[in-house]
Amino acid sequence: MRMFVGALSALLITACGNAETRQLSPDSVVKGVNYVGVVVADIEQSTDFYEAAELLTVEDKTISDSAAFDKLAGRDGVVVQTRMLRSANAQIRLMQFSNGDVSIPAVPVQGPGIAHVCHQVDQVTETYQKFVANGGAPIGDPELIQLNPRNPVYYGYVEDLDGAVIEVEHVDVEQLNLPEPPKNQRRIRHVALASPDAERIAEFYSAFLDQPDPRRIGGKNGFGSEKVDGVSGLEGSKIKMIWFQIRNLELEISQFVSHPTELPEAPRPIDATGYNMIVLDVSDLYYATQKFISAGGTIISEPEEMDGGEIVFGRDPDGNIVGLQQAPEDAIVSAKNFSGNGT
Numbered sequence: 001m002r003m004f005v006g007a008l009s010a011l012l013i014t015a016c017g018n019a020e021t022r023q024l025s026p027d028s029v030v031k032g033v034n035y036v037g038v039v040v041a042d043i044e045q046s047t048d049f050y051e052a053a054e055l056l057t058v059e060d061k062t063i064s065d066s067a068a069f070d071k072l073a074g075r076d077g078v079v080v081q082t083r084m085l086r087s088a089n090a091q092i093r094l095m096q097f098s099n100g101d102v103s104i105p106a107v108p109v110q111g112p113g114i115a116h117v118c119h120q121v122d123q124v125t126e127t128y129q130k131f132v133a134n135g136g137a138p139i140g141d142p143e144l145i146q147l148n149p150r151n152p153v154y155y156g157y158v159e160d161l162d163g164a165v166i167e168v169e170h171v172d173v174e175q176l177n178l179p180e181p182p183k184n185q186r187r188i189r190h191v192a193l194a195s196p197d198a199e200r201i202a203e204f205y206s207a208f209l210d211q212p213d214p215r216r217i218g219g220k221n222g223f224g225s226e227k228v229d230g231v232s233g234l235e236g237s238k239i240k241m242i243w244f245q246i247r248n249l250e251l252e253i254s255q256f257v258s259h260p261t262e263l264p265e266a267p268r269p270i271d272a273t274g275y276n277m278i279v280l281d282v283s284d285l286y287y288a289t290q291k292f293i294s295a296g297g298t299i300i301s302e303p304e305e306m307d308g309g310e311i312v313f314g315r316d317p318d319g320n321i322v323g324l325q326q327a328p329e330d331a332i333v334s335a336k337n338f339s340g341n342g343t
Contacts, residue, residue: 005189023245025210029288030280032247032335034325035091036117036191037277039270040162043083043096049161052130054186055085055092055117059332061307068313072321073097078220080271089338090188090249092117093279097271106163106274107231109139110256111194112263114275114320116157118252123154123170127186131158131166140233144170144263147227151207155231164274167192175179190243190250191278195318196262198255202242202306204317205251207295209244216242222257233295234259246280247336266332267319277313279323281335285310288324 025031042047061082063069069078079098084091107113121127128144136158144154152172157165161339169189173182195201206212217223218240229237238258244251270276282288289299292314301313309327316322329336 002127024247028210029282029284029291030209030246031283032281032338033090033191033249034279034281034323034327034333034335035093036114036275037095037279038117038164038226039091039095039097039100039273041096041100041102041273042161043081043094046081046094046161047085048135049131049136050085050092050094052134053087053121054125055087057083058086058091059084063306066304066306067302068311069270071301072313074269075099078271084332086337087119088184088187089322091333092188094278100271100273102273104268104272106165107194109157109165109194110259110261111254112196112261112318113194113268114191114278115194115254116167116192117275118167118189118192120169120171120187122173122182122185124173125185128158128168128170129169131160133159136166139165141230144168145230146229147231156232157231162273188249191253191275192252192254193242193318193320194254194256194261196255196260198240198242198253201316201318202253204296205244205253208292208297210245211244214242214244216240222255224258236305248335251278257262263318267315270321277321277323279311279325279333282324282326285312285324285326289314292322292324307331308331
């Protein structure tokens with residue numbers, strides 16, 4: 001995996017922008033991404049769907065008697081069945097709530113909210129085609145699109161069984177002329193936030209993650225093309241994008257300048273359909289909490305035991321749920337399960 005990732009990093013940065021990928025400071029209290037949560041209607045069907053990307057189940061668990069989940073859902077007695085699915089560098093956690101709020105649809109491409117998770121794969125895996133064959137719905141052009149003719153990378157958006165957006169990047173690895181084949185053919189490249197104000201939310205994450213100069217493209221008015229429209233499914237789309245590296249996973253922030261959105265009056269509850277949280281691995285829960293607040297976030301739960309460690313939940317300035325979790329290195333949830341930084 002390290003060879004695949006290392007060989008691709010410069011290539012893919014050129015596909016999206018020309019700046020170098022930034023890194024977490026070794027002194028950062030944030031050590032990685034434990035997992036991204038996604039709310040599903042049927043956990044068994046969704047497991048079958050995500051097996052198309054060969055994510056592996058590493059844990060089944062039921063969460064109940066959680067004051068934090070009750071508060072985030074807006075009701076008492078929340079019970080949620082969860083399943084942790086692992087890729088080569090990161091994890092998603094399927095969550096089926098006993099009484100989830102199915103009236104709230106998943107976040108669309110342009111947001112606002114946690115908009116998509118990106119799977120980057122060797123094109124020989126035919127991951128995009130398998131997602132579609134297993135019930136996924138293409139959002140833009142049903143055929144993958146090469147955005148930059150200099151780079152053998154092909155993009156597509158597809159909805160999962162519940163409408164959550166998945167970005168798939170197919171890479172023609174043969175054209176990379178690597179000295180030997182990559183050890184792994186798949187990884188999760190990033191989790192994306194779509195915001196009405198990318199600069200505002202990026203300012204928060206710059207302060208919280210100690211990354212004052214994230215790489216970005218698009219400028220004030222964004223960038224676009226017919227090919228970009230073909231991927232996003234949005235005619236005349238103009239996008240500005242900003243990236244932060246959180247060791248094993250990138251955080252992508254996008255703003256569709258051409259398709260402005262507004263934050264809802266009330267933030268999305270934890271049990272709304274689609275992606276519901278990003279849980280970060282922190283080395284010091286108290287310090288991480290204080291840093292989150294000083295950067296401009298809001299803590300909305302008291303520390304509680306979960307998954308063998310301790311966690312608090314907050315919301316970033318857009319209202320996205322962010323978990324701060326201090327857990328043992330050998331815990332299933334821990335980002336320390338993954339060597340390398342996912343770039």
